[in-house]
Amino acid sequence: MTVVIGFEGSANKIGVGIIRDGEVLSNPRRTYITPPGQGFLPSDTARHHRGVILTVLKEALEEAGIKPDDIDCVAYTKGPGMGAPLVTVALVARTVAQLWAKPLLGVNHCIGHIEMGRLITQANNPTVLYVSGGNTQVIAYSERRYRIFGETIDIAVGNCLDRFARVIKISNDPSPGYNIEQMAKRGKQYVELPYTVKGMDVSFSGILSYIEVTFTSKMLTSDQCTAEDLCFSLQETLFSMLVEITERAMAHCGSQEVLIVGGVGCNIRLQEMMGVMCKERGAKLFATDERFCIDNGAMIAQAGWEMFRSGQVTELSDSWITQRYRTDEVEVTWRD
Amino acid sequence: MAVDGRSVATQQFLKKTDQIKQGAEARVYRGIFLGKPTIFKERFPKLYRHPLLDEKLTHRRTVQEVRSLLRCRKAGISVPAVYFVDHSCHCIFLEDIVGSITVREYIASTQLTPQKNQEESLDQLAKKIGLVLAKMHEEDVVHGDLTTSNMLLKAGVETGEADLFLIDFGLSYISALPEDKGVDMYVLEKAFLSTHPNTEALFDKLLKAYASSYRKSHGVINKLNEVRLRGRKRSMVG
Numbered sequence: 001m002t003v004v005i006g007f008e009g010s011a012n013k014i015g016v017g018i019i020r021d022g023e024v025l026s027n028p029r030r031t032y033i034t035p036p037g038q039g040f041l042p043s044d045t046a047r048h049h050r051g052v053i054l055t056v057l058k059e060a061l062e063e064a065g066i067k068p069d070d071i072d073c074v075a076y077t078k079g080p081g082m083g084a085p086l087v088t089v090a091l092v093a094r095t096v097a098q099l100w101a102k103p104l105l106g107v108n109h110c111i112g113h114i115e116m117g118r119l120i121t122q123a124n125n126p127t128v129l130y131v132s133g134g135n136t137q138v139i140a141y142s143e144r145r146y147r148i149f150g151e152t153i154d155i156a157v158g159n160c161l162d163r164f165a166r167v168i169k170i171s172n173d174p175s176p177g178y179n180i181e182q183m184a185k186r187g188k189q190y191v192e193l194p195y196t197v198k199g200m201d202v203s204f205s206g207i208l209s210y211i212e213v214t215f216t217s218k219m220l221t222s223d224q225c226t227a228e229d230l231c232f233s234l235q236e237t238l239f240s241m242l243v244e245i246t247e248r249a250m251a252h253c254g255s256q257e258v259l260i261v262g263g264v265g266c267n268i269r270l271q272e273m274m275g276v277m278c279k280e281r282g283a284k285l286f287a288t289d290e291r292f293c294i295d296n297g298a299m300i301a302q303a304g305w306e307m308f309r310s311g312q313v314t315e316l317s318d319s320w321i322t323q324r325y326r327t328d329e330v331e332v333t334w335r336d
Numbered sequence: 337m338a339v340d341g342r343s344v345a346t347q348q349f350l351k352k353t354d355q356i357k358q359g360a361e362a363r364v365y366r367g368i369f370l371g372k373p374t375i376f377k378e379r380f381p382k383l384y385r386h387p388l389l390d391e392k393l394t395h396r397r398t399v400q401e402v403r404s405l406l407r408c409r410k411a412g413i414s415v416p417a418v419y420f421v422d423h424s425c426h427c428i429f430l431e432d433i434v435g436s437i438t439v440r441e442y443i444a445s446t447q448l449t450p451q452k453n454q455e456e457s458l459d460q461l462a463k464k465i466g467l468v469l470a471k472m473h474e475e476d477v478v479h480g481d482l483t484t485s486n487m488l489l490k491a492g493v494e495t496g497e498a499d500l501f502l503i504d505f506g507l508s509y510i511s512a513l514p515e516d517k518g519v520d521m522y523v524l525e526k527a528f529l530s531t532h533p534n535t536e537a538l539f540d541k542l543l544k545a546y547a548s549s550y551r552k553s554h555g556v557i558n559k560l561n562e563v564r565l566r567g568r569k570r571s572m573v574g
Contacts, residue, residue: 140530147530153519153563190386195393197507199481199523236386243384248360252485252531273384280383281358328530 002309003066004073005096006301007053009089010081010109011133012040014049016060017298018071019305022119025064027291027298028056036169039162046084053092060297068100073313075304078106079325081134086321094319103313105304106320109295110135110327113261114146115306116299121286127255129246129274130327132262132295133158136242138200138249139327141335146327149249150200157238158264160204164234167212168227175294180231181267187232191225195237200248202241207234239270243277250283259286266293310334346422350376361397361506366432369419373432377401378425379506397506398426404477404508405430411475413468414501433488433501439465440484443532461489462538464500466545469521472502474550478516480507482524484531514552518559521546525560 001021008015008029015029032048034040061067076093079086090106097104114128128139128146136157138150155163158177165176170183194210196203211230225233246258258278260271271287278285292299310333353367353376365376379394381387398421408415420429439461446454465487472479479486481504488501511517521543528539547553 142530143533145533147533148526149530150526153522190388192388192392195389197480198519199483199507199527201519201523201526236389240382240385240389244360244382248481251357251359252483252527276384277382 002072002305003070004075004105004301004305004308005060005071006107006112006297006299006304007057007074007076007089007093008109008112008295008297008300009049009053009085010077010079011085011295012045012048013295014053014056014085014089015295015297015300016053016056017296017301018060018064018066019298019301021305022302024298025066026060026062027296028059028063029294029296030056031174033173036171037166038172039166042082042084045082046088049085049088053088056297057092057096068096068102071100071102073105073304073308074100074102075105075107075300075308076319077109077112077300078314078320079109079322081109081321081323083321083323086323090319090321094316098316103308104316104319105307105312106314106318107300107303107307108325108327108330109300110137110139111146111330111332112299112303114139114259114327115303116292116296117259117261117286117288119302120288120292121259123257123259123284123286125255126257126259126286127246127250127253128259128261129242129265130262131157131242131260131264131270133162133264135262136202136204137327138245140249140253140255141332142253144332144335146330146332148326148328149252150202150245153198153201153203154205155208157202157204157242158262160208160238161234161264163208164211164230168230170227175263177264177267180235181269183228184231184235184269187226187228187230189225189229189233190236191229191233193233193237195241197241197244200245200252202245204238204241207237235267235269239267239273242270243273246274247277247281250281256281256283257286258283261288261293263294266290306334346425346427359504361504369429372419373434374419375416375430375432377428377430379427394426395423398423398428400508401505402428403510404479404505407475407477407510408472408502408505411471413471413475414499415505416501416503433490433503436488436490436501438485439487439489439500440531442489443484443535447532458538459541462542463545464498466542466547467549468500468502469524469542470546470550470553473517473520473556474552476510476512477505478509478511478520479505480509480520480523482520483527514555514559517556518563521556521560522563525564 012032017027018025074097136152194206353365357364417431486504489498
């Protein structure tokens with residue numbers, strides 16, 4: 001039996017999860033929430049994480065009924081992410097690894113999402129759509145790497161949603177994306193927005209600029225459409241682009257499985273649209289709920305578990321963090 | 337009288353075809369049209385998309401594909417001939433490039449069976465792709481979906497040397513902007529390197545050939561480098 005504890009804190013979530021041979025023993029987390037119209041700054045986010053991380057760690061150990069002696073390895077998010085929050089988490093992971101005399105493992109955040117998704121859904125070899133506040137990628141496994149077939153060429157889809165929420169002053173509690181999703185359900189009118197797909201890549205910055213310039217100044221003020229209509233139209237447009245590039249990657253790779261991971265992957269409308277596409281192709285859709293879609297410690301523990309079992313460890317001298325860490329930089333030693 | 341939005345001619349033709357592929361854009365069939373081997377590309381409604389968005393995209397992409405194919409053909413770039421367009425069902429009848437294989441298949445098979453002149457033949461191919469793309473961009477055609485699956489190789493009748501055909505212009509458009517051409521090359525680079533791992537040197541040769549034969553390539557290469565580093569592209573912050 002191999003038990004791994006994972007620390008995640010690359011953005012505004014701080015989580016500690018414990019995995020034992022594919023079983024999630026505990027997975028508590030906290031979210032740093034800012035007032036409407038504001039994003040989260042790295043220094044403030046790090047301060048929040050520092051304030052709660054030991055409480056979350058204690059919760060994780062108690063909920064799992066595990067003592068430090070039972071743990072085989074300490075995994076933490078090495079990157080990508082925001083510098084200051086990553087440093088906070090790495091510092092705690094390093095400290096407990098030394099206190100408990102356990103090996104340390106730096107994990108790629110994106111690969112954490114993928115491995116957690118594969119564990120929970122039992123997807124075999126899916127085309128992965130990874131959508132979050134900081135990342136938008138279409139990924140498929142090939143020759144010991146998670147290859148990026150498509151991605152955003154500017155901002156991530158979650159970032160686009162978050163910034164849109166700021167523009168029209170939608171609450172950040174529990175998250176901007178969730179609130180947009182609820183408002184979109186009340187939207188009736190489809191408003192045409194820029195649609196930018198480049199092969200298997202997408203671009204979202206144009207939509208955002210268009211909304212900032214056109215809609216806030218003209219449409220909302222002149223009653224041409226409601227905020228709900230805008231939320232609805234934005235979701236329909238963004239998600240159509242995502243489903244399209246996923247389908248293009250599936251056709252390219254000859255894949256019959258799709259796995260959606262990342263915070264935006266919780267969105268029911270995105271899952272619905274992807275489901276329709278998969279049905280049309282005779283393919284299978286796999287998705288997880290908010291426990292595992294949204295950044296969490298268990299996903300880092302699971303990726304760490306896979307890495308540790310394949311003989312990987314991170315030396316203390318190499319236990320730095322990086323904001324820049326491509327998914328395809330990691331050699332996947334635990335898969336054929 | 338049209339059934340399911342298809343004209344009678346299209347219906348008749350479809351009865352004698354075999355579906356060979358369902359891409360992200362369309363269903364692709366193979367058959368004979370007016371005595372010629374034909375590829376039939378049908379853009380069907382995408383039910384996951386909002387109907388207004390779907391209709392707009394489908395119409396625009398059908399028109400753009402035909403427009404770009406004709407423009408390339410006029411410029412002497414090897415692309416399939418357009419035989420017929422049925423706008424009622426967004427269908428295009430195209431020349432079937434009989435006896436061709438995709439560049440993707442060619443690279444994969446060449447890498448699998450190492451021969452004495454393997455490197456040389458792949459270098460020649462990279463050069464050829466670079467030259468064809470330079471010519472296409474010279475005509476201000478941006479392909480929009482450059483992958484090695486969207487390039488065909490067919491042995492030339494006279495020379496015996498392979499001709500390179502570009503296909504699948506559904507995401508194409510006309511633009512003179514270096515930014516758009518740079519993104520076009522970026523899309524190819526990523527598709528190239530993810531589909532054919534460890535071929536960085538090959539792609540560099542492709543770029544060199546492109547740069548040497550396209551006089552405005554400097555701006556495009558600069559934009560390509562910019563796109564490589566832009567925003568979340570390399571840093572993936574967050």
